[in-house]
Amino acid sequence: MSIRVGIAGVSGYGGGELLRLCAGHPAFEVVYATGETTAGQKLVERFPGISPKLAELVIRKWDPPSLPKLDLLFASLPTGQSKAALASVPAGVKIVDVGGDHRYVDGWTYGLADVWPEKIRAAGRVANPGCYPSAALLAIAPIVAGGLADIRQIIIDAKSGISGAGRGDGDSKLGFAEVNEDVSAYGLPKHPHVPEMTATVVQLARKSETKIIFAPHLIPMTRGILATCYLAGKATTAQCLESARKFYADRPFVRVVDQPPHSKWATGSNLVFVSYALAGENVIVALGAIDNLGKGAAGQAVQNANLMFGLAETSGLEGVPLWP
Amino acid sequence: MSIRVGIAGVSGYGGGELLRLCAGHPAFEVVYATGETTAGQKLVERFPGISPKLAELVIRKWDPPSLPKLDLLFASLPTGQSKAALASVPAGVKIVDVGGDHRYVDGWTYGLADVWPEKIRAAGRVANPGCYPSAALLAIAPIVAGGLADIRQIIIDAKSGISGAGRGDGDSKLGFAEVNEDVSAYGLPKHPHVPEMTATVVQLARKSETKIIFAPHLIPMTRGILATCYLAGKATTAQCLESARKFYADRPFVRVVDQPPHSKWATGSNLVFVSYALAGENVIVALGAIDNLGKGAAGQAVQNANLMFGLAETSGLEGVPLWP
């Protein structure tokens, strides 16, 4: 079986990672790719190491009426642009939107693939979780769902590599000379990723009262996110770990580990590493580490597509992380 | 006036920064330097860019009986080694211990120079604060002292450059290839910096019940710490900023800023940048950014020494941070 795949927004970092994963996917055939600033180039001009079979494909401007016959569309467009862009895509084309426009709106399924794969198998329209929510929610889901913590207030302090901020054309604030040797917080108090985290916690906990305090930080690395989450609760570390191991039993991309995970353990993969520590008597520290372009974007998008098409969930995603 | 200075532990990162600052200090003359692994070398062999006047000074093994006549000793020895080492130093030699052995013990003054300079002016033995506590305490001090927060629980999520972990001979876990492109938490739940933070908060708040939840993280940069502190409280951002500006009025090294500070703003200096944001209705986020080797170690040590000797507090510390 060959599934005809399109990638909208291939020239961004998320789009490039989608291309890389699709190029190695046994059932996907990329037949269409769009990019605003790169339209007219061949894929090989933008991705010099791309597979020969994809090298000559020409990047186009996004133009729904001229869409070729597709089975699957990955959309990696800037948040705010995908809602209108995707409205006219035929219903027969399954879509995974890596951008933020369709999370918890309009009947799209929120694609938290490691938590509710069954929902996604039935879906034709999936909104991929944000990169930060992927790291944080996968760490806290077992605690929240298991009732091990008081969810009225959850503090999430997250650290992300720079690729999470996008290519940032025109902004020297993402330039190497300024970002290197620097750490800073941003996006306080209202980052756009808060609503999807809140909605997910509410669903998992089956309680409506929750408040997420979210402080994202940029740190000088290209890829990777570590979410450090603080929840009120008296469960021991062992109880948290056991709870997580049960919650994620047989889930192929989640690794529950005994020590604090390193973001680098996930580089280039769709894995998430979660762990727990008790700090003081009544604070649970939940840690989630991912590659922001893997589990935090393209990896989870491919996992969602695998579920939507009834493929093996790990298809095209078996690659071992790069180390060091 | 020339103050005769010794530096014990000159070949570590903190010791090297002490040497750099002392070399540029108008009243200090470095006459003695020790290093376990570098004894026998001239300073210029270890620090190729050192000032010519110091280049030929030979590094010695630490040996109290052979101590030359000194007015001031900076000790930058591994925690656990300075207590015994400094016991036999004559009372007439003023000491700033950059290591951890004398914080809140034995009558040594805790050298949080930007908060209680008067205590330090009177002291002959000063324990320099740890690097993490310097960043965190300076951010939360105005809030805690001003009664703007409930201090029963304070969460401190701190991100440090790798030099804070020391030279780490023998440990590839601090090697470039493994640390680069990586972030991880460590030291949970009981990092040795917790007691001095707890003791200081208790003093500032004049309350005894407090619990510090402290999660330090290593991030891939050489210098810099950002402490992100979460306190329960309903003060607005404006109230926090105003409170901090009053608290630090005329303190020369503290910059209260309106936006989240970048650690890079402090590189190479003794400055600390603090700011505040309200997250949700009842969580104050206090941010403190420093150079871990500046305000977090050598810079504050020189500031303490300036106070102890009645010099201008900024003497030798006027250097503008390196940017970019």
Next chain:
Amino acid sequence: MSIRVGIAGVSGYGGGELLRLCAGHPAFEVVYATGETTAGQKLVERFPGISPKLAELVIRKWDPPSLPKLDLLFASLPTGQSKAALASVPAGVKIVDVGGDHRYVDGWTYGLADVWPEKIRAAGRVANPGCYPSAALLAIAPIVAGGLADIRQIIIDAKSGISGAGRGDGDSKLGFAEVNEDVSAYGLPKHPHVPEMTATVVQLARKSETKIIFAPHLIPMTRGILATCYLAGKATTAQCLESARKFYADRPFVRVVDQPPHSKWATGSNLVFVSYALAGENVIVALGAIDNLGKGAAGQAVQNANLMFGLAETSGLEGVPLWP
């Protein structure tokens, strides 16, 4: 077909990359792995993201008498240790030695796979080229073989990421704090990689008089090598490119490109990018960019093994490079 594979020296950086590639290879089954400092650990303890099927394999001490039945052994031992270690491996086990002991000695085949695949197909013992020679030789081979340059003197100025220097236990000179924000030359005038480059140039040029001036440099990145090679010659850039395109026609891992290649284009892959520029009237600048752990070590080793076993040359090596 399943080829039973052993990896000696799995806990080093080269060994880890071998493990990663073997884990994704359709014909290889890793049944044996050794490591001096990690013996007794399961692979998953050292490589937290390793495939589940390999996770429980226990790392052993290298001990030839207790070698299990193997078809193929990859040796990634420190240079100087593999000669003795591999002497007692049964002749029926094919070996690729990633270390330096067997290059151009004792009848081993020098595994410059992109240049002379036929030699390697017939070999049972292959010495993998060094990382620097892989980058430099693949850039200059078409020029040298095509007689486009005077080979009496070739200057090779190479820049390598830190993983090329190994894990460096015990040496703070490879520590993040000291390597970051630094570049330096080393190994002048006689780096151990010079003889294999000289021998290969002599073979390719069918002339005996050549002198390689080789200056390696360490730069602050984890992976990647760029070799900038200066040869006397009057060929135009277009002639050099054309010559290289002919020389490497149908070779699957070599990309001849029109612009100066970036080392990052190859990250995580077995690709090599080569290009040429004329500087002045009579100096050809040949550029070769690789991942030092890919084409410079494990990637080329797997390519060699594919050739030795008559597999598709690209088997297990189709992964698109990681970007960014």
Next chain:
Amino acid sequence: MSIRVGIAGVSGYGGGELLRLCAGHPAFEVVYATGETTAGQKLVERFPGISPKLAELVIRKWDPPSLPKLDLLFASLPTGQSKAALASVPAGVKIVDVGGDHRYVDGWTYGLADVWPEKIRAAGRVANPGCYPSAALLAIAPIVAGGLADIRQIIIDAKSGISGAGRGDGDSKLGFAEVNEDVSAYGLPKHPHVPEMTATVVQLARKSETKIIFAPHLIPMTRGILATCYLAGKATTAQCLESARKFYADRPFVRVVDQPPHSKWATGSNLVFVSYALAGENVIVALGAIDNLGKGAAGQAVQNANLMFGLAETSGLEGVPLWP
């Protein structure tokens, strides 16, 4: 004495370093600063750690007619813009142009301060050398001037941190995510720094026939340049070192060292480290390491100004390099 100083182009990286050095200079008073994109801001908005005495100075648009009374102007404008801009500056204002427009043209003095301080003492208009030429020329000057090498062809392979490419607004190619973990050559075959290197070599060697082959590279660090220069010659390493020590006797910013220098040794300073190695029998490798914003730009500019005003040459430049 207080010298009234203006800085044109203060918001670039070179301009920022000029500001930092002037802020710490005992004889300079910055009274004027311009920036195209930052006009209207106070200096403290752009440089949060700037000295309080300069914090409130407002950045202006460059506008010669409204120039205040100045004794000295540092111009750090983009190459191509300073020629016209500086034409109308009154003759009584001494100028150091850090940009490229006035090198070896129109009677401006080429400010290679460590080589010909006397020429500069007499000058009112000084063109600061480029960053790459500063590193390379200071390494090869003793060899070239001493007749130790055949200068008909000199190969210069230089590695620079990213700040050397400027702030790069609008160009994701200087973004952290793309520059990190990457090395590449650029600017072949005709970089604009070649003519000033050629002209200087001709002067030093008192010969007219020379050809500079120059290959600059960008490497992932913020500051620093290492120039690796290859010259034909039979002098021994010892002869080269001795020649350099004589050539630079009493020059305060040049350090002739026995081992290959690290760029990091110079960070934040006006120092240059030079060393030599013989590679093969007849190739001299000359190495020069600097901070591209120090000796390669602002540091040498201040040194030139010190000479022009008859100040101590090291005034304001005594700072020891930052390490690590």
